[in-house]
Amino acid sequence: MLVEQFLLLSSTLITFGSLLALLKFILRSFPNQVSRISLLHDLDKSTDIMDPNTILAFIVGLVASIGVLIWINAGKAKPVLNPKEWQSFKLMERKDVSDNTAVYRFRLPSDQSILGLPIGQHISLQANIDGKNVQRSYTPVSSDDERGFFDLMIKTYPNGNISKHMSTLKVGDKMQVKGPKGQMRYSPDLCRRIGMLAGGTGITPMLQIIRAMAKNPKDNTKIDLIYANVKENDILLRKELDDLAEKSPERFTVHYFLNEPPQGWKYGSGFVSKEAIEEKFPKPADDIKILLCGPPPMINAMKKHLDELGYEKPNTISKLHDQVFSF
Numbered sequence: 001m002l003v004e005q006f007l008l009l010s011s012t013l014i015t016f017g018s019l020l021a022l023l024k025f026i027l028r029s030f031p032n033q034v035s036r037i038s039l040l041h042d043l044d045k046s047t048d049i050m051d052p053n054t055i056l057a058f059i060v061g062l063v064a065s066i067g068v069l070i071w072i073n074a075g076k077a078k079p080v081l082n083p084k085e086w087q088s089f090k091l092m093e094r095k096d097v098s099d100n101t102a103v104y105r106f107r108l109p110s111d112q113s114i115l116g117l118p119i120g121q122h123i124s125l126q127a128n129i130d131g132k133n134v135q136r137s138y139t140p141v142s143s144d145d146e147r148g149f150f151d152l153m154i155k156t157y158p159n160g161n162i163s164k165h166m167s168t169l170k171v172g173d174k175m176q177v178k179g180p181k182g183q184m185r186y187s188p189d190l191c192r193r194i195g196m197l198a199g200g201t202g203i204t205p206m207l208q209i210i211r212a213m214a215k216n217p218k219d220n221t222k223i224d225l226i227y228a229n230v231k232e233n234d235i236l237l238r239k240e241l242d243d244l245a246e247k248s249p250e251r252f253t254v255h256y257f258l259n260e261p262p263q264g265w266k267y268g269s270g271f272v273s274k275e276a277i278e279e280k281f282p283k284p285a286d287d288i289k290i291l292l293c294g295p296p297p298m299i300n301a302m303k304k305h306l307d308e309l310g311y312e313k314p315n316t317i318s319k320l321h322d323q324v325f326s327f
């Protein structure tokens, strides 16, 4: 970005210099007319490039322009993601949020850096495990409003590749990242209503969209989330979800499902049922979307429910215009 701005400044200076040289050439070519018209005469005198005042004015102008450029640039967020290149980022901090899930904070190149991830998209992480490069998708739980770092909330599977590798990382270790990736790109005019079905860490892509909708008062999208987990302790980001639902119940609702509910549990129990989807979600229509993210067995069961309820069949690889979109 800085390079582009210096190029712009240089080309402005070259254009200005060329116009000045052309003006001088014309003035010198017609000395009689110049001496008769006092304005042209004054212009010729005041643009004498050998005059110390002109040189001083030029230097002051140049230094001021560069200063303003650097000042504007210093406050600007710098996106770092490159969809064509793997980049390494250092782990700054790790915070456990449950028995098997932690938030990993990675440092970006400068305090002004942001990932630059469009809402709804995700990144790939890569590591060499047993001699093979393994890649998996993750959606940060931090946003581009935060600078200098990004956070990933990752559940460790004992038989997992990347999630297990992540759990062995120490502060200062690096992880390879590439992105943005994915077909989803959320914008307020994407659709009228969204039904979200998330399981476990499948909440992370949903959260990006929920937050974007909630912080934009002009966004009229209504979102209904069904969030499935095994135990109550497994529910990730519950406080944030409950706060959002409490603040604007007409724009966002959340309904939890637990396989092992505690006594007195007021939400759904067992697996997410067809009836719950029918009750909570918008009916099939051209201006609604159903988003899915979670463990493959859960997603397959949900696709069957949705099919029986008359929603469109999802494509193998979901596209933005699909009614049922699986991350």
Ligand SMILES: Cc1cc2nc3c(=O)[nH]c(=O)nc-3n(C[C@H](O)[C@H](O)[C@H](O)COP(=O)(O)OP(=O)(O)OC[C@H]3O[C@@H](n4cnc5c(N)ncnc54)[C@H](O)[C@@H]3O)c2cc1C
Residues within 6 Å of the ligand: 122, 136, 137, 138, 139, 140, 152, 153, 154, 155, 156, 157, 158, 159, 160, 161, 162, 163, 164, 201, 202, 204, 205, 293, 294, 295, 296, 327
């Ligand atoms: C768009 C997108 C965003 C995602 N964001 C996140 C995120 O923010 N945080 C996060 O933790 N994950 C997220 N995931 C899931 C992530 O990509 C990996 O699938 C997950 O971390 C497991 O990878 P792994 O290499 O450790 O396990 P793998 O090597 O793929 O699987 C090995 C074994 O782990 C277990 N396992 C793996 N995945 C699951 C699962 N989903 N449910 C139950 N058991 C499983 C199974 O026993 C499996 O046999 C996201 C996925 C997508 C598509």
